[in-house]
Amino acid sequence: MTRAGLLFDQAELQDAIETGELTAWKKQRYLAFRETMRESRYPCHFAVQAERTDSARYLFAGDAHDRDALLKVREGLRQYLEQYQSIAERTTLVIFFEPPSEEQCEEEYRAQFWRVLEFLNNRDPEPWPRGVPEDPDDPEWEFCFSGEPMFIVGRAPFYTDRKSRYTPYGLEITIQPRRILDDITGDTIEGQQARSAINDRLEEYDDVAPHPDIGDYNDPNSREWKQYLLPASNEESLGEFPFEIDTE
Incomplete structure (x- = not known):
């Protein structure tokens, strides 16, 4: 096994499950x-492949309200970004938060999600990378940490109809560095084919139509951050970025 700090690979997780070393909530998640x-029907081919090929890495963060859990996310993400290029051509980091003790609504999960990103931004060990706009209203903007632009997806229990974003036990965040997606952008044939396949699967998998905010990076009519944690309803959309980005 190649356990490095806070991150797990599949073999390490399986071993921890078999030996009883993985606590109940972590195993459940x-x-x-x-x-x-x-x-086989899950829409995101890249996420499925990362799990099947052992190119995903996993981080168990704890309670999303706990500062220690947020510090663990910061350190785990830093470790992942240091090693992701040696894992596989396409890889992803999956961050699991401890299930809440009481049922939470969409707004509570939304507040937790953006608090995680704000915490990371305020404690970023590197300055904002050159070449990435500082204004979230720019279509080429995306969240950055440790000098790496990345695509982020939040999943949560309130997505009862948007099943592709549903997870039953609490907040979950997946992260993919932009660098691993550069060859499948919306202006490439492979990228267009991948998006078409994902959109077709979304329409079949979800009980609600794809959200209007879903679009391609760099599309002048799209803002990537609006896709991070989609509203449950297609009639809703985030009007402005939830916090002020620190680029120093």
Whole structure:
């Protein structure tokens, strides 16, 4: 096994499950994720492949309200970004948060999600990378940490109809560095084919139509951050970026 700090690979997780070393909530969260990713119908081909080929890495962060959990996310993400290029051509980081003790609404999960990103931004060890706009209203903007632009997806229990974003036990965040997606952007044939396939699967998998905010990076009519944690309803959209980006 190649366990490095806070991150798990599949073999390490399986070993921890078999030996009883993985606490109950962590086991529950990973097994639910694995079951979803092993569904042949799940829309995101890249997420499914990362799970099937052992190119995903996993981080168990704890309670999303806990500062220690946020510090763990910061350090785990830093570790992942240091090593992701040696993992596989396409890889992803999956961050599991401890299930809340009481049922939470969409707004509570939304506040937690953006608090995680704001915490990371305020404690970024590197300055904002050159070449990435500082204004979230720019279509080429995306969240950056440790000098790396990245695509982020939030999943949560309130997505009862948007099943592709649903997870039953609490907030989950997946992160893919932009660099691994550069060859499948919307202006490439492979990228267009991948998006078409994902959109077709979304329409079949979800009980609600794809959200209007879903679009391609660099599309002048799209803002990538609006896709991070989509509203449950297609009639809603985020009007402005939830916090002020620190680029120093």
